[in-house]
Amino acid sequence: MSTDGLSINLATVRQQWNLREAIEACVRHGIRAVDPWRDQVAVIGLDEAARVIESNGVRVTGYCRGGMFPAADEAGRSAAIDDNKRAIDEATALGAECLVLVVGGLPKTSRNIDAARQMVADGLTAILPHARACKIPLAIEPLHPMYAGDRACVNTLAQALDLCDLLGEGTGVAIDAYHVWWDPALASQIARAGASNRILAYHICDWLVPTRDMLLDRGMMGDGVIDLPSLRGLVQKAGYRGFTEVEIFSADNWWKKPGDEVLRTCIERFHTAS
Amino acid sequence: MSTDGLSINLATVRQQWNLREAIEACVRHGIRAVDPWRDQVAVIGLDEAARVIESNGVRVTGYCRGGMFPAADEAGRSAAIDDNKRAIDEATALGAECLVLVVGGLPKTSRNIDAARQMVADGLTAILPHARACKIPLAIEPLHPMYAGDRACVNTLAQALDLCDLLGEGTGVAIDAYHVWWDPALASQIARAGASNRILAYHICDWLVPTRDMLLDRGMMGDGVIDLPSLRGLVQKAGYRGFTEVEIFSADNWWKKPGDEVLRTCIERFHTAS
Numbered sequence: 325m326s327t328d329g330l331s332i333n334l335a336t337v338r339q340q341w342n343l344r345e346a347i348e349a350c351v352r353h354g355i356r357a358v359d360p361w362r363d364q365v366a367v368i369g370l371d372e373a374a375r376v377i378e379s380n381g382v383r384v385t386g387y388c389r390g391g392m393f394p395a396a397d398e399a400g401r402s403a404a405i406d407d408n409k410r411a412i413d414e415a416t417a418l419g420a421e422c423l424v425l426v427v428g429g430l431p432k433t434s435r436n437i438d439a440a441r442q443m444v445a446d447g448l449t450a451i452l453p454h455a456r457a458c459k460i461p462l463a464i465e466p467l468h469p470m471y472a473g474d475r476a477c478v479n480t481l482a483q484a485l486d487l488c489d490l491l492g493e494g495t496g497v498a499i500d501a502y503h504v505w506w507d508p509a510l511a512s513q514i515a516r517a518g519a520s521n522r523i524l525a526y527h528i529c530d531w532l533v534p535t536r537d538m539l540l541d542r543g544m545m546g547d548g549v550i551d552l553p554s555l556r557g558l559v560q561k562a563g564y565r566g567f568t569e570v571e572i573f574s575a576d577n578w579w580k581k582p583g584d585e586v587l588r589t590c591i592e593r594f595h596t597a598s
Numbered sequence: 599m600s601t602d603g604l605s606i607n608l609a610t611v612r613q614q615w616n617l618r619e620a621i622e623a624c625v626r627h628g629i630r631a632v633d634p635w636r637d638q639v640a641v642i643g644l645d646e647a648a649r650v651i652e653s654n655g656v657r658v659t660g661y662c663r664g665g666m667f668p669a670a671d672e673a674g675r676s677a678a679i680d681d682n683k684r685a686i687d688e689a690t691a692l693g694a695e696c697l698v699l700v701v702g703g704l705p706k707t708s709r710n711i712d713a714a715r716q717m718v719a720d721g722l723t724a725i726l727p728h729a730r731a732c733k734i735p736l737a738i739e740p741l742h743p744m745y746a747g748d749r750a751c752v753n754t755l756a757q758a759l760d761l762c763d764l765l766g767e768g769t770g771v772a773i774d775a776y777h778v779w780w781d782p783a784l785a786s787q788i789a790r791a792g793a794s795n796r797i798l799a800y801h802i803c804d805w806l807v808p809t810r811d812m813l814l815d816r817g818m819m820g821d822g823v824i825d826l827p828s829l830r831g832l833v834q835k836a837g838y839r840g841f842t843e844v845e846i847f848s849a850d851n852w853w854k855k856p857g858d859e860v861l862r863t864c865i866e867r868f869h870t871a872s
Contacts, residue, residue, distance in 0.1 A: 429807075430807075430823050434823075435823050435824065435825040436825060437779070437780070437823075437825070441782070468743060468744065469742060469743045469744070469780040469781070470742065470743070470744040470809070470812075472779075472780035473780075473805055473807040473809075473822075473823045474807045474808065477780075479780055479781075479782065480782060482782070482783075483782045505711070505746075506711070506743040506746035506747075506751075506753050507743070507753075508715070508753065508754060508756070508757040509756075531747055533703075533704075533747040533748045534748065534812075535744070535747075535812060538744075538808075538809060538812060548747075549704050549708075549709050549711075549747045550709060551709040551710060551711070
């Protein structure tokens with residue numbers, strides 16, 4: 325089966341392989357695009373990661389992840405900004421096409437989500453000049469509202485696009501089916517994102533019923549309730565011509581299966597269920 | 599401490615007491631308003647439930663719950679409509695001030711959330727004449743998006759208010775802090791709800807970080823990350839003068855404590871953390 329347009333977010337096989345092994349496995353399966361995570365890069369080192377990527381000729385459709393801007397004090401927020409600048413440098417070294425941002429939730433002991441959202445806007449403003457200089461687009465990923473407290477206080481595509489409107493050139497969105505499928509405003513906001521050329525990445529997996537863990541029980545495409553073909557239609561109609569990236573966190577299922585089986589299934593379901 | 603304005607949703611003590619015991623306990627603690635669930639009423643029977651409510655002089659700030667409209671076939675949808683009409687009759691018999699609606703998620707094997715949402719609108723349209731005749735307002739409760747698949751495909755206050763706009767007189771919303779606290783459009787939509795006099799109920803509990811179970815790990819006010827005083831301010835500013843109803847599903851914590859301790863804590867936190 326063709327793997328044209330398919331990218332694998334390497335979190336999908338993080339328990340099976342290190343970065344080199346994962347990329348070599350992707351190539352073995354005919355997959356020519358990946359999205360690595362910073363911790364995976366750190367394990368083998370940035371230089372080695374860049375060599376593995378270049379020698380295998382894979383595209384890097386995104387780099388996961390920057391963000392996590394809110395912090396309880398100025399020192400924490402400043403450290404987050406520095407860390408994001410390093411992430412931009414790493415993305416540059418790896419030839420990544422965007423930096424995916426999980427913006428962060430509430431600082432410890434805070435109940436002020438408006439303030440956290442302002443910290444996100446401030447953090448993005450602070451790193452944007454560096455991102456522009458490096459030509460690394462910032463892909464703001466709205467996360468499912470169930471992560472508003474601890475992972476991301478940007479929770480709808482509309483909200484992410486409002487941030488892009490505020491920040492301007494060099495920003496866009498990563499649309500992940502898992503996070504946005506429920507949104508009553510989804511169709512109109514995808515159209516809005518497309519009209520401003522702001523769709524930087526499109527991630528897929530599936531929402532399982534029941535979902536047994538809020539973080540690590542994402543489903544393989546076709547095993548849940550998301551109408552992925554319709555969602556793909558909306559994204560394509562909005563003008564997106566980039567990769568479809570499979571990203572599955574699955575502690576009790578896919579992370580326990582042989583990596584080759586996971587990749588084979590990703591390819592198959594990319595065709596039959598997305 | 600005063601219990602003025604406080605109502606207890608009886609799911610909060612469902613593991614400790616039956617309906618009679620729960621209402622008598624509320625009265626013992628000076629709480630004069632409750633929101634019972636249909637299954638609690640069924641255990642002691644509707645007539646007996648009505649007697650317990652009347653003899654104890656408690657207000658019934660809502661009746662939980664109607665809804666669950668989507669179904670895989672016409673027979674299922676028709677059965678849901680009939681069941682909702684019975685719920686309206688029960689609410690009438692109990693003197694409830696509204697019927698709270700958890701509208702339902704996707705029918706089994708369906709991935710079409712737009713169709714499910716249409717089934718909700720159709721179901722509401724079908725029961726509204728009976729609700730109007732009985733003078734039981736229908737309180738559409740937007741549920742957190744993490745329930746979109748299996749419990750409610752109405753997931754934002756804006757969406758619930760759009761339904762009210764469509765349906766007209768006799769409909770409104772139940773605003774539950776747990777379900778809506780994350781919404782970037784919350785302030786404007788609460789104002790919208792107030793401007794049209796559509797806030798029929800205001801429920802509180804707290805969002806715990808981490809949340810260990812998607813259904814049964816709600817927190818006591820003050821133990822989580824929701825800024826309940828600010829939310830109350832928004833609701834009051836919108837003109838709501840009704841009760842504040844505590845509704846906590848907590849399988850591993852509050853449902854395991856003595857009911858009197860739970861009620862004492864609800865009263866205390868109603869004052870200190872909401």
